[in-house]
Amino acid sequence: MGGHLNINHLMFLGQGALWTIGLSVIALIGGGIVGFVIALARISPLKFVRIASAVYVQLVQGTPLLVILFLGYFGLAAIGLKVSPLAAAGASLTLYVAAYLGEIWRGCIQSVPKPQWEAAEGLALSRTQRMMKVILPQAIRIATPPTVGFMVQIIKNTSLASVVGFVELMRSGQIVNNSLFEPFAIYAIIAVTYFAMCYPLSLFSQRLERRMGRGRSNLAPA
Amino acid sequence: MNLQLDFPAVLERWPSFLAGAALTLELAFFATVLGALLGTLAAVGRGTRNSLIAGACKVYVETIRNTPLLVQIFLVYFGLASLGLKYSAFTVAVAALTINVGAYTAEIMRAGFEAIPRGQIEAAEGLALSRLQIYWHIILLPAIEKVYPALTSQFVLLMLASSVCSQISAEELTAVANYIQSDTYRAFETYIIVAVLYVILSLVMRAGFWSLGLVLFPRRRRLGTPL
Numbered sequence A: 001m002g003g004h005l006n007i008n009h010l011m012f013l014g015q016g017a018l019w020t021i022g023l024s025v026i027a028l029i030g031g032g033i034v035g036f037v038i039a040l041a042r043i044s045p046l047k048f049v050r051i052a053s054a055v056y057v058q059l060v061q062g063t064p065l066l067v068i069l070f071l072g073y074f075g076l077a078a079i080g081l082k083v084s085p086l087a088a089a090g091a092s093l094t095l096y097v098a099a100y101l102g103e104i105w106r107g108c109i110q111s112v113p114k115p116q117w118e119a120a121e122g123l124a125l126s127r128t129q130r131m132m133k134v135i136l137p138q139a140i141r142i143a144t145p146p147t148v149g150f151m152v153q154i155i156k157n158t159s160l161a162s163v164v165g166f167v168e169l170m171r172s173g174q175i176v177n178n179s180l181f182e183p184f185a186i187y188a189i190i191a192v193t194y195f196a197m198c199y200p201l202s203l204f205s206q207r208l209e210r211r212m213g214r215g216r217s218n219l220a221p222a
Numbered sequence B: 001m002n003l004q005l006d007f008p009a010v011l012e013r014w015p016s017f018l019a020g021a022a023l024t025l026e027l028a029f030f031a032t033v034l035g036a037l038l039g040t041l042a043a044v045g046r047g048t049r050n051s052l053i054a055g056a057c058k059v060y061v062e063t064i065r066n067t068p069l070l071v072q073i074f075l076v077y078f079g080l081a082s083l084g085l086k087y088s089a090f091t092v093a094v095a096a097l098t099i100n101v102g103a104y105t106a107e108i109m110r111a112g113f114e115a116i117p118r119g120q121i122e123a124a125e126g127l128a129l130s131r132l133q134i135y136w137h138i139i140l141l142p143a144i145e146k147v148y149p150a151l152t153s154q155f156v157l158l159m160l161a162s163s164v165c166s167q168i169s170a171e172e173l174t175a176v177a178n179y180i181q182s183d184t185y186r187a188f189e190t191y192i193i194v195a196v197l198y199v200i201l202s203l204v205m206r207a208g209f210w211s212l213g214l215v216l217f218p219r220r221r222r223l224g225t226p227l
Helices: A007-042 A047-061 A065-078 A085-110 A114-122 A126-165 A169-180 A185-218 B007-009 B014-047 B049-063 B067-083 B087-116 B118-126 B131-168 B172-182 B185-214 B220-223
Strands: none
Touching: A007 A047, A007 A085, A007 A126, A007 A169, A007 A185, A047 A085, A047 B185, A065 A085, A065 B131, A065 B172, A065 B185, A085 A126, A114 A126, A126 A169, A126 A185, A126 B067, A169 A185, A169 B087, A185 B049, A185 B067, B007 B172, B007 B185, B014 B049, B014 B087, B014 B131, B014 B172, B014 B185, B049 B087, B049 B172, B067 B087, B067 B131, B118 B131, B131 B172, B131 B185, B172 B185, B185 B220
């Protein structure tokens, strides 16, 4: 019971919110790069690559992010690799996000209408040219709404980094609560802050989806 | 770096792991059943003409879908406590998970309702079915059949998300792992084992839902549409 919520507490929470955004950006960029590789590997002509990437996706999607985080933080420390909370959280989120984005993007690449693939092949484009010049530009359009939607999941999931001691929004809320002990009020503030970050993205994703639905209704197979 | 892994030292705690996995499944079961009910009600509510009910359901769905589960669990936990209500960690965990998965279920069910062709309902009205009959036979059951795959993957995600309940000391699988690793100092082995257990649990759940789908939707089986 240490006084009331004042401007310093709010500043501290604000700083945590900035770290939440920072960690989300790290996870999005890292997970995006690895996820792109996963998406391509999932449709690779090599059977071995296809199976390996499918196993990776199944394993990560079958494990809670919390366990991946503990594995990255306590697990690596226990076998002699000391990592900072930021590195552990960034790496774990990257691996986690990559598995989901990879699957989303694979679906988007495969939903480019079949004639486009055949036409590119008919024009004697190499596999790389076909991907870069024909398929990916169209896949990016399809992929934008679900990717923006998934960014909401990323922001929410960074809250789990608090359990390995990374001071983002959730953790800074817990620290403020330790000195004030007004859990309900403080977690309500935290919830509102997360909502303020996530809801605009959700709306944006919905709008993109609607706009695409109008433009492509005669093109895309369901 | 001297890397020495000792899995047997951790594996001899298998009764604790098993108990944790059982509690995780129990949490997931109650939250899935209650959340499916809550979510369906919220989806129905969102479609009603009463703008107050529809608005309230929309606020519920959007609030839950745009805030982290961890924050929701803490709010339920401390919220109930500040009202002077004392419940076990298990009850609080089920309540928080139910509220959480209810919102996602509502969104999936709404998509299912919207996919019901208008003509089907008109045909049912033409056949003089009562409103209740129409809701049950023409709207609800076919909608569930349509979105069944999306629903089941949401429920598997819920089981994985229940790991967050370790933070309010519900003794589920992740909490058991935290305890064992602090007791044996074998964090890496412990979390690897727990990760494998979660993968097994999610495979078991998927297989369970798939078989349930075969029983529940024989029409789908006859038509050969994938579940």
